[in-house]
Amino acid sequence: MALPFILGIAVGAGAVVAFNRSKKIQDKTHDILEKSKDLANDVKKNVESTVSCVKDKIEKKNTETVEEKEKSGEV
Numbered sequence: 091m092a093l094p095f096i097l098g099i100a101v102g103a104g105a106v107v108a109f110n111r112s113k114k115i116q117d118k119t120h121d122i123l124e125k126s127k128d129l130a131n132d133v134k135k136n137v138e139s140t141v142s143c144v145k146d147k148i149e150k151k152n153t154e155t156v157e158e159k160e161k162s163g164e165v
Contacts, residue, residue: 108115
C-alpha cells in the first residue's frame with residue numbers, strides 16, 4: 091500500500107531536481123542534438139558518394155557491354 095506513495099515522492103523529487111538543473115539539461119540536450127546532426131550529415135555524404143560510385147560502375151559496365159556487342163556485330 092505504501093509503494094504508490096513512495097513512488098510518488100521519488101517522481102516528485104526527480105521532477106524538482108530536473109527543474110532546478112533545467113538549463114544544464116537543455117545545454118546537454120542541445121550538444122547531443124548538434125552532434126547527431128553532424129553525424130547524420132556525414133552519413134548522408136557517405137551514402138551519396140557510394141551511390142554515385144555504384145552508378146558510375148553500372149554505367150561503365152553497360153558501356154563496355156554495348157561496345158562488346160558492337161564489335162561482335164550483334165547490334
